[in-house]
Amino acid sequence: MTDLHARHWIGGEWLDAAETARSVDPATGLAIGTYSEAGEAEARRAVEAAHRAFLDTGWQGDRRLRARVLNQMADRFEEASDDLVEILSLENGKVKGEARFEVGMVPSKLRFYAALTLTEFGRAMETAPGRYTTTLREPMGVAGIIAPWNSPVVLFIRSLAPALAAGCTVVGKLPGLTAQTNARMCAVFAAVAALPRGVVNVFSETGSHGARFVIASPDVPTISLTGSSKTGQQIMAAGAPNMKRFGGELGGKTPVLVFEDADLENALPKIEKALTTFAGQFCMTGSRLLVHRPILDLVRERLGARLASVKVGPASDPSSEMGPMINMANVDRVDRLVEGAIAAGAHAVVRGGRISEGPLAKGAFYRPTLLEIADHALPIAQEEVFGPVLVMHAFDDEAEAIRLANDSQYGLAASIWSENVDRPLRVARQIEAGTVWINDWAVVHDETEEGGFKQSGIGRLNGVSALDDFVQHRTIIHEVAV
Numbered sequence: 001m002t003d004l005h006a007r008h009w010i011g012g013e014w015l016d017a018a019e020t021a022r023s024v025d026p027a028t029g030l031a032i033g034t035y036s037e038a039g040e041a042e043a044r045r046a047v048e049a050a051h052r053a054f055l056d057t058g059w060q061g062d063r064r065l066r067a068r069v070l071n072q073m074a075d076r077f078e079e080a081s082d083d084l085v086e087i088l089s090l091e092n093g094k095v096k097g098e099a100r101f102e103v104g105m106v107p108s109k110l111r112f113y114a115a116l117t118l119t120e121f122g123r124a125m126e127t128a129p130g131r132y133t134t135t136l137r138e139p140m141g142v143a144g145i146i147a148p149w150n151s152p153v154v155l156f157i158r159s160l161a162p163a164l165a166a167g168c169t170v171v172g173k174l175p176g177l178t179a180q181t182n183a184r185m186c187a188v189f190a191a192v193a194a195l196p197r198g199v200v201n202v203f204s205e206t207g208s209h210g211a212r213f214v215i216a217s218p219d220v221p222t223i224s225l226t227g228s229s230k231t232g233q234q235i236m237a238a239g240a241p242n243m244k245r246f247g248g249e250l251g252g253k254t255p256v257l258v259f260e261d262a263d264l265e266n267a268l269p270k271i272e273k274a275l276t277t278f279a280g281q282f283c284m285t286g287s288r289l290l291v292h293r294p295i296l297d298l299v300r301e302r303l304g305a306r307l308a309s310v311k312v313g314p315a316s317d318p319s320s321e322m323g324p325m326i327n328m329a330n331v332d333r334v335d336r337l338v339e340g341a342i343a344a345g346a347h348a349v350v351r352g353g354r355i356s357e358g359p360l361a362k363g364a365f366y367r368p369t370l371l372e373i374a375d376h377a378l379p380i381a382q383e384e385v386f387g388p389v390l391v392m393h394a395f396d397d398e399a400e401a402i403r404l405a406n407d408s409q410y411g412l413a414a415s416i417w418s419e420n421v422d423r424p425l426r427v428a429r430q431i432e433a434g435t436v437w438i439n440d441w442a443v444v445h446d447e448t449e450e451g452g453f454k455q456s457g458i459g460r461l462n463g464v465s466a467l468d469d470f471v472q473h474r475t476i477i478h479e480v481a482v
Helices: 040-055 065-078 081-092 098-103 106-119 154-167 175-192 211-214 230-240 266-281 293-308 328-343 398-408 425-428 464-468
Strands: 004-006 008-010 013-015 021-023 032-039 121-127 133-141 142-146 168-177 200-203 221-228 245-249 256-260 286-293 349-350 370-371 387-393 413-417 435-438 471-479
Touching: 008 040, 008 175, 008 266, 008 464, 013 425, 021 175, 021 349, 032 200, 040 168, 040 200, 040 211, 065 081, 065 106, 065 175, 065 211, 081 098, 081 175, 081 387, 081 425, 098 413, 106 154, 106 245, 106 464, 121 471, 133 398, 142 154, 142 211, 142 464, 154 168, 154 175, 154 221, 154 387, 168 175, 168 211, 168 230, 175 425, 200 245, 200 370, 211 387, 221 230, 221 464, 230 245, 256 266, 266 293, 266 387, 266 413, 286 293, 286 398, 293 349, 293 471, 328 349, 328 387, 349 387, 413 425, 425 435
Parallel strands: 004 032, 142 168, 142 221, 168 200, 221 245, 256 286, 256 413, 286 387, 370 387, 413 435
Antiparallel strands: 008 013, 008 200, 021 032, 121 133, 133 471, 349 370
């Protein structure tokens, strides 16, 4: 498949840019097509279209229209589900089950925010005799949404749905690495009959010229980002001159705490998946394993055997359990981190690594790696690897487990495994993370908030609170003449 060509969706039209780049299958390194690489000109046109739609259509004030559009969008995504799964697996590398999981999360999110659109309200009160005060929640205007390549469909929709529900129009900057997937998603938007032109605008770029324009534009008062903590810091600094609203989910270094009374039959398969899902390219990847010392040897042996036997392969092979990373550059980056950790004293329980021989050698494949460490200050335990590398560290008691779990600049998520009726909740309340799972991992609901503490983000996505990044409050005070 080399005849695909992805364009931008701006102002209700398909647009090409002057520059063209290749779309690549990470499982083979072969081109699957081309895409139009956006720059400042496309971003400017997208902002203009979104700003015009916010001012000149009834979008911001018509909640019934917004609810209808979000419900129609959900229907169209369901109809396009199989196509989206195929292109996402091909271009992003996810095995089919993971791609279907990602795409399958989209319709319910859209329908949840369609419902919230009809229930969103402000407040009214008589603050003094004859004085009536109304506080309105109003859309901020144009929302800029920046989503990453690791899960471009659901992570774009996770910000798009509440932005549209709030009454904002949108400019989306999506990654060039998934340009074909982005274009297929835009085809879904184009099929939503009730969606006014210019309400949703999307461009793809590998560079940052377009994104920089959106971030700096005074016509884009709010930015929603899913990305790295470093990128979040840069965007906040760039948007500061315009006092720009910023919200988003950033980096993570999820600790998984396994106590001696954990049900390992249940825990170990989930811990394996916590590392290998999306080839470890997931902000909630369970990348730090903290194990109660009495069961350390057992966990090392059993988990090591599981990770060593994970079948790595392309999405086109139904038996593949983990697909490739996004590209060779990231494979090399991860391997350098692993080599540096081993040189610094980490013990390789399972030294996976790059596949350099056989039919998978041309793809960006990286076998799962398990490193045991005694020093939690090592960079491999502190930095977000964004690959299938797990570090294991022993603890002696509950207090040490909590201290190690919180010994991180990140605070996105955590997982606790224990059959004790009291311990998990007691520990969960002391973990510095926005989401804590007890005897589970990566359970996310549309109706419950998701986001991070510390360097893992600002604001919340999912849940009712997701609307807060896209609304502002206006208070009107009316004195009634007596």
